[in-house]
Amino acid sequence: MSAAQDTPVARRLQHVNHIIIVLSGKGGVGKSSVSTQLALSLRASSPTTRVGILDVDLTGPSIPRMLGLDGHPVHQSSDGWVPVYADGVEARLSCMSVGFLLKKRGDSVVWRGPKKNAMIRQFLGDVRWGELDYLVIDTPPGTSDEHLSLLEHMAPVHSKLSAVIVTTPQAVALMDAMKCLSFTKAVSLPVLGLIENMSGYVCPCCGEISNVFSTGGGEEMARREGLHFLGSLPVDTDLVTLLDAAEPKGPESRAEEGSFELMRRGTVQALDAATEVNKTSVLNDTSS
Numbered sequence: 001m002s003a004a005q006d007t008p009v010a011r012r013l014q015h016v017n018h019i020i021i022v023l024s025g026k027g028g029v030g031k032s033s034v035s036t037q038l039a040l041s042l043r044a045s046s047p048t049t050r051v052g053i054l055d056v057d058l059t060g061p062s063i064p065r066m067l068g069l070d071g072h073p074v075h076q077s078s079d080g081w082v083p084v085y086a087d088g089v090e091a092r093l094s095c096m097s098v099g100f101l102l103k104k105r106g107d108s109v110v111w112r113g114p115k116k117n118a119m120i121r122q123f124l125g126d127v128r129w130g131e132l133d134y135l136v137i138d139t140p141p142g143t144s145d146e147h148l149s150l151l152e153h154m155a156p157v158h159s160k161l162s163a164v165i166v167t168t169p170q171a172v173a174l175m176d177a178m179k180c181l182s183f184t185k186a187v188s189l190p191v192l193g194l195i196e197n198m199s200g201y202v203c204p205c206c207g208e209i210s211n212v213f214s215t216g217g218g219e220e221m222a223r224r225e226g227l228h229f230l231g232s233l234p235v236d237t238d239l240v241t242l243l244d245a246a247e248p249k250g251p252e253s254r255a256e257e258g259s260f261e262l263m264r265r266g267t268v269q270a271l272d273a274a275t276e277v278n279k280t281s282v283l284n285d286t287s288s
């Protein structure tokens, strides 16, 4: 690590292998649900895989609720903040969110850019993530102060930083997803691929998938833009029940299910492909 890179953020992230930033152009498309399910699925991929999930949706943090961790206290140790473990003593799914710091559920954060930036720097520089295979970061919709702060602190010190974009199939959501994509190009953030959420509806009686809205728009956008398509997730009433449940639940409850497993596999394959490209370009750079 060069002196310029020896920052608190660099020290905290040096044992984090991949960082996946989850983006969506539009609000309410299921970005937090996808972040949660991606983290759960990655954790379930092997008995030793360790995953962190950082919620930087500062004005609307929903990860604690989705993981059944609402109201959990955060411990401050002499060596920084201890993340909240969604799986108790196993400690393979750690979580940090501004939601843990609010006095009560439903309180809101009304901060300007500099204060948000300071909070994000603190999350990245003070949380004791330890060794992680993946750190999944849930962000607010659109591209705002939070996204710029994340990149400002992480891009100079971490080489395996990438994004996934979540969209729904409707044209308005796809237009906003395109804006997200253009943001990633402007800031040179590699995109692993696109996930289409709320793609069809799973009948709770027979499991049949019906296309209530349009479907396939995300896949079409991925093809057009030369992105990996990481999978489509149907509207699933079971998922709403699980995510909205106030009671803590087993964190792997949905992880083995088909569409999430496909999304996890798509993401891991895209990460492997991106790592290969990096290796090849490093080899080319050194041989020229």
Ligand SMILES: Nc1ncnc2c1ncn2[C@@H]1O[C@H](COP(=O)(O)OP(=O)(O)OP(=O)(O)O)[C@@H](O)[C@H]1O
Pocket (backbone or CB within 6 Å): 024, 026, 027, 028, 029, 030, 031, 032, 033, 034, 057, 060, 062, 139, 140, 141, 197, 198, 233, 234, 235, 236, 237, 239, 240, 243, 244
């Ligand atoms: N595939 C799905 N099937 C059924 N319900 C879903 C699905 N994806 C998300 N939801 C539900 O839609 C609502 C919004 O989801 P979520 O909070 O993940 O969206 P978001 O894009 O993160 O929102 P925000 O813009 O507030 O950050 C939640 O109630 C969630 O349970």
Ligand code: SF4
Pocket (backbone or CB within 6 Å): 203, 204, 205, 206, 207, 208
């Ligand atoms: S999908 Fe099948 S079970 Fe569901 S409402 Fe239609 S016919 Fe009934």
